[in-house]
Amino acid sequence: MDTDAGPRIKVVCRYQQFRATNKIIEKLRKGQSTAERSGVVWHTQGSGKSLTMVFVARMLRASSDLSDYKILLINDRVDLEDQLGETAKLIGGRVRTIESANALRGELSTDASDINMVMVHKFQVRQEALPVSVAEALGTYKAIPTAETFGVVNPSSRIILMIDEAHRTQGSDLGDNIFEAFPNAARIAFTGTPLKTERHGDKKTHKRFGAYIDEYKLMDAVDDGATLQILYEGRTADSALYDKGGFEEAFENLFQDRTDEELLAIKKKYGATGDIFEAEKRIEAIAADMVEHYLSNIFPNGFKAQVVCHSKLAAVRYKAAIDAQLKARVEALRASPDVNSEELRKLAFLKSAVIISGDGTNEAAYITQARKEAREMNAVDNFCRSFDMEDLDKANTGIAFLIVCDMLLTGFDAPIEQVMYIDKKITEHTLLQAIARTNRVKKGKSRGFIVDYVGLTESLTDALKVYSESGELDELHNGLKNITSEMPVLDERYRRLVQLFQAHKVADIEAFVTGELPSVEDDSAVVSKAVSVLKDERVRADFDVYLKKFLTSLDVILPNPAAHGYRVPAKRFGYILAVAKERYKDSSLNLRDAGEKVRTLINDHLISLGINPKVAPVELLDADFINKLHQNAGGDDxxxxxxxxxxxxxxxxxxxxxxxxxxxxxxxxxxxxxxxxxxxxxxxxxxxxxxxxxxxxGREKGEEGMSREATTFFEHIANEIYPDGEVPSADRDAMKALMEALVDTMQQTIGSLDFWNNANKQRQLRSEIKRALMLCKIDALKEKRERIAVEVMNLAKNRHTELLRGAEGEGET
The missing domain is CATH 1.20.5 (Single alpha-helices involved in coiled-coils or other helix-helix interfaces)
Known part of the structure; x- marks a missing residue:
């Protein structure tokens, strides 16, 4: 398939996709009834359900006994139709999109074994509007429910319906109409959040479609690395909400005549907020907190944020507030006496965009303007792209905040999104679908973050209880953790580092990394012991792995105050890494995989100590090597x-x-x-x-009677051909003469234009070398002439410059 980045790639099933596909195929082959051929694929968000549909379709086409199936892919949103349409191209052949209800009846009634896509809303039964006189008599313009049913479109049993996000619409009349239209079709429901509690009654996903065919849940994906763990942080404290206490008091006064039960019902309905979600002062306060959190936690690693708002008006106001905060920070940084020009350039590049749906002909001007700006910025596509400050045509990749209220909460796949700021009451499966926007895998992204400004803890618990019937609640809580839950992981990884050195008798390592030793001399002694331990490559490799894991956990939590106690150990372990890298000339020891926040923390510390982590270790031939050696060793022989x-x-x-x-x-x-x-x-x-x-x-001269270049080839071939590298005395003179002749031949040949890129010229030289070996009087060279010719050619290529210099009379005996 083609990717956005350009190259074509091959898509291979992950195991859960392969497993589910085979189970579906088996059901189609063995099922005797519609129910036996139907069921639910419960695969968590981000696990590739669309590709699973494609794999099923491809397997149907490749199976002689199933290739006559008509395939119908059903979804419920335009953007998902576009997304699924692109993926469906991988099936091969034409994928037809059904554009209208009339087309649905006409094009899906045939026996053709074709592939079709249709939106669920095409199955709507049209309601006839009431005449004005009737409406006035009834006192309502709401249409009377029609007695007409959707009817059968195609009764064939050789049809498979694959329904994406089936939990959303299949409990409605639309779902009933689909079943009526294709009464004998196999119905495969795909969902990451099936409806499954008693409260949903007959709308339970498995009651509608049948038993679960395959299950791949949240923690399965996290454990496999297919999706990331999500960390939850509640920020509904008074500092985040503007005059929260005053609002609560006003709320109580407004409904003072209501009973406690009625008051509780009103609060649940309106989220104890009323107009507060749109209050400008509150939005400004929260926007300031969002920008601070984003710049401190998310932006340093190059990721982006989604903001979920209560309404379209709130979304527009959030954009204004976020833009104002970004502008104020740019101005403050520009006015700073020690301004960092690169930091200023990055900050000034950031912007926000609002994605909201239209309100028809009576749309408010602010909505029209917001939608126009987003369209001109190609906001969604540019949000999904990495920041690119070098290309002037890609200025809109600077969209760091994508602000929404209803759109892009489900089915939106943007791996660059790491955090979702929520200022809206969301419940049940919609909440779980929304927060999963942050769990997509991308290089350098260790976790997804949810920052809650409305107090969703109770709603989140209720949402997770949807899955508690099978004892899965604890598992789901593991997949969605409070940010402080990362602390035990951080501490365990810190302990593992300390124990690594303690196991090698560096007893005071913890006192050193925590800064508790009484003197610089004591610190130096521990560093010396620790670095000596790292002379063993296996220990060095363990240290590298343990340190990177520790720094990854630290990067997740920083700059949260809970991580404060680990900042000094990070700096000091980083110092040990830097010293070991210099001493053992080991370029694999680096902080490349650590997050930007941690790299900055450690690198700033190293620079303050006179160690620039961006400067490569001093090489042996450097004029400054000896001075640096004494400086690094500090008198330690x-x-x-x-x-x-x-x-x-x-x-x-x-x-x-x-x-x-x-x-x-x-x-x-x-x-x-x-x-x-x-x-x-x-x-x-x-x-x-x-x-x-x-x-x-280096090699200054050749062996007696040979040039330096001939000696280089003589000794190399001797080491390759003779077990101890010693040429028998009887053959030495002949081999010396042979090497001189070969060197002379090569010096006359390899200087021609573009020799090492010309296969024909190389072949001719290799043939001359083999001919010379064949004509010599040394049996060992004759027998291994093929291998020797290859070795001579390789060495000649590596010594191209030296050979030509020798031809000019340099480097001889």
Whole structure:
């Protein structure tokens, strides 16, 4: 399939999609009645239900006994129809969209084995408007319910209805009409939030469609990494609500003549809010809190926010308030004496957009204006894209806040959305569908966040109770946790880091990372021990993994005050990482996978200590290497020797292919020095510093009687062909002459234009090398001429510049 980013990709079933598809196919094959061929696929939001429908359709088309099925994909929203339509193209063949009720009856009544998409509203039975005289006599213009039924469109049993988000409309007349239109069709309901409690009665999803075919629930997806865990944060405190106490008092006075029971009923109906949801002062206060939360928690990692409002008027007012907050912050930063130009550029790039539906011909001007602006900004598409400040044509990717009241709460798939700010009473499955907008997986996104400004805790509990009949309430609570519930995870990951070093006898590691040691000397001693422990690559790998997990949890909670106690340990573990990276020249030790908030915290600390994390470790050949070595080691001979050792090893690894024999010999000399001086770190450091001089100079001259280039090839081929790298004395002169001849041939050949990109020229040279090997008098070279030719060509490519320089008379004996 094609992706938005451009490349074509292959889509492969995840296991729950494969499992559900096969179960559906089995039902169609074995079911004797409509009921036996029908059922519910309960797959949580974000788990790929649309693709499962596609997989079912493709399998039907690929199965000779089922390929005659007429396929009907049913959904209930225009945007979902567009989304499903794009996905349905993967089925192959034409996918026909039914545009009207009349077309429905005409095009779906045939026996054709085609693929069709239709919106559920096409199954509406038209109500006849009342004549004016009748309406006036009845005192209402509301139409009398028609006695007409929808009727049968197609009685065939070779039809499959796949109904997306089936819980939303299938308990209504529309659902009844679908069943009436296709009385013998297999009915497969797809939903992430089925209706299943006694309160729903006959509207329970499984009562309408049959037993559950397959279940893949919230925590299944979280455990698999298909969706993210969602963290809930309630912010309905007085600081978030403008004059909450005054409102409650006014509310009580307004309904003072009502009984407690009536008052409670009114509060439940109106959410104890009345006009407060649209009050400008309150919206301004909450908008300030939202912007603060977003800039501190979400924006640093490059993600975006959705704001859910009580009404269209509230949505428009939230846009004005959020824009005002962003503008004020830009102006304040610009006026700052130590303004960070990059931070200012990023902040000034942010904007908001309102997505609301129209109100027809009597639409208020503010709604018309908001919709016009959103349309001109292509708001939904640009919200779904990553921030792009470099391309002037992509200025609207700066939409960081998408403000809605009813639209985009369900079926909206935007992985870049990490937080939803809710200032609206939402209940039951609509609430669960809405909050799932934040749980889509995207690189760098560890959690989704819900920030509640209306007190949805009770509504959320009620919504989760929908799934409590099968003992799933605890499981669902695990998938939707309060932000403070991440604290035990953070603490456990911190403990694991401490225990890693304690297990290797760094007893004071916790006192060091918490800043409890009495002196700098004591701190230095612990760092030295900790970094020495990390010499073992396996321990270093464990430290890298444990630290990244700890920092991931910390990034989730920051800047929440609950994380304050872990800020210093993060900085100090980051310091150990930086020192180990420098000493062992290990570029894999980095903070790349940590969130931006944590990276900034640690990097700022390192910079304050004179360690710039953006600067690569000092390499062996750098003029400043020795000075940096003494600075890093701080008078510790073991640290000095260790850093020198790893610098030489890295140099040998990096340059190995340029002269394999020389750098193999250099590595062996390092090993010999370590063995000889293991108990004398000062002497080892001195000897390694001498060896550094050898590494810097490289191979200075050739073996007696050979040029430097011929010697390089001679020793490499000797190591490849002879077990101990020693050429028999009887063959040495012949092999020396052969290598000189090959080098001369290569020097005359590889300098031609674009040689290493010309396969034909390379083939000719390889043939000449093999011919020379075949004509030589050394049996070992003749027998392995194919392998030797490859090795010679590879080394020649790696030494291209040196070979040509040698041809000009440089680098000879």
């Amino acid at each position: 073991e640290a000095k020797a260790s850093e020198m050792e790893h610098a030489i090893r890295k140099h040998c690894t990096v340059h190995h292919d340029e002269d394999p024999a020389f750098y193999k010999s250099l590595s062996e000399k390092v090993e010999n020095l370590i063995t000889a001086h293991r108990d004398n770190w000062g002497r080892l450091a001195e000897e390694l510093e001498k060896l550094r001089d050898v590494a810097i100079k």
